[in-house]
Amino acid sequence: MAAAGLTETAAGAVTITITAEADLIRVRQVLRAEAQRAGLGLVDQTKLITAGSELARNIVTYATGSRGRVLVEQVGAGGRRGVRARFSDGGPGIADIDAALTDGFSTTGSLGLGLPGAGRLADEMTVESASSGTTVVITKWAR
Amino acid sequence: MSDMVPIMQVGDTLLVSLQGDLDDATVIGIEEHLTSEVARRGAAGTLIDVSGLTVVDSFIARVLARVVGMIRLLGSEAAIVGIQPAVAITLVELGVPMAGLNTALNAEQGMALLRRLRSDGSRRPD
Numbered sequence: 001m002a003a004a005g006l007t008e009t010a011a012g013a014v015t016i017t018i019t020a021e022a023d024l025i026r027v028r029q030v031l032r033a034e035a036q037r038a039g040l041g042l043v044d045q046t047k048l049i050t051a052g053s054e055l056a057r058n059i060v061t062y063a064t065g066s067r068g069r070v071l072v073e074q075v076g077a078g079g080r081r082g083v084r085a086r087f088s089d090g091g092p093g094i095a096d097i098d099a100a101l102t103d104g105f106s107t108t109g110s111l112g113l114g115l116p117g118a119g120r121l122a123d124e125m126t127v128e129s130a131s132s133g134t135t136v137v138i139t140k141w142a143r
Numbered sequence: 144m145s146d147m148v149p150i151m152q153v154g155d156t157l158l159v160s161l162q163g164d165l166d167d168a169t170v171i172g173i174e175e176h177l178t179s180e181v182a183r184r185g186a187a188g189t190l191i192d193v194s195g196l197t198v199v200d201s202f203i204a205r206v207l208a209r210v211v212g213m214i215r216l217l218g219s220e221a222a223i224v225g226i227q228p229a230v231a232i233t234l235v236e237l238g239v240p241m242a243g244l245n246t247a248l249n250a251e252q253g254m255a256l257l258r259r260l261r262s263d264g265s266r267r268p269d
Binding site: 021022024025028029032042043045046047049050053054057103110111113114116117120121 | 230
């Protein structure tokens with residue numbers, strides 16, 4: 001975990017700094033490692049990694065300076081284990097969250113599947129957005 | 144880019160095998176290189192083997208669909224082969240429209256599909 005832009009906190013959470021598209025690979029690698037650690041099956045691993053790739057790409061595409069952070073951690077509840085990933089950036093924020101959560105809505109000519117698709121692939125997703133920044137949190141549980 | 148993704152030729156068919164974790168620039172590079180090679184070599188068909196990809200997000204899926212469209216525009220045929228089951232499940236749930244895409248379980252069935260497409264002369268509507 002000595003790679004640049006990647007730190008492991010005392011609590012075991014991994015933080016990845018995003019500054020460019022090439023950082024998406026690191027996001028996918030960390031999510032895969034954490035998903036395996038939590039005991040997620042192959043399909044759930046793939047769904048989590050893909051959802052994370054979409055959300056990290058949103059940071060690169062939409063966030064000011066393409067900059068943001070991803071925090072990945074193990075979670076547990078009621079005997080279940082899972083992985084939680086928090087994607088945050090410093091703005092400019094999502095003007096219309098309801099629209100952004102709708103399939104096919106895009107301000108950049110993409111397929112418009114990133115946010116709604118990530119929501120379908122994750123077990124839980126929350127989106128908070130203001131002009132100061134956007135935070136999307138997804139959780140995937142082992143079955 | 145081209146040395147990272149070797150393009151094999153079997154008769155008049157090209158076979159390219161995508162492996163590992165691809166960044167966007169690499170995917171775009173493969174798209175351009177493959178389309179150029181189809182024209183340069185006069186290939187009748189192309190198989191894009193994605194069995195080595197454990198993750199295909201909406202960007203990569205879109206480029207795959209695009210390169211198949213480009214090759215068909217050249218007058219050749221192309222098919223995606225070997226999509227991993229977990230990737231197929233994920234792409235459907237993500238909502239990526241890939242229904243119009245020529246796909247086959249593996250390279251052998253992909254070859255048969257290309258032969259059929261060529262002898263048919265007819266094309267699937269997009």
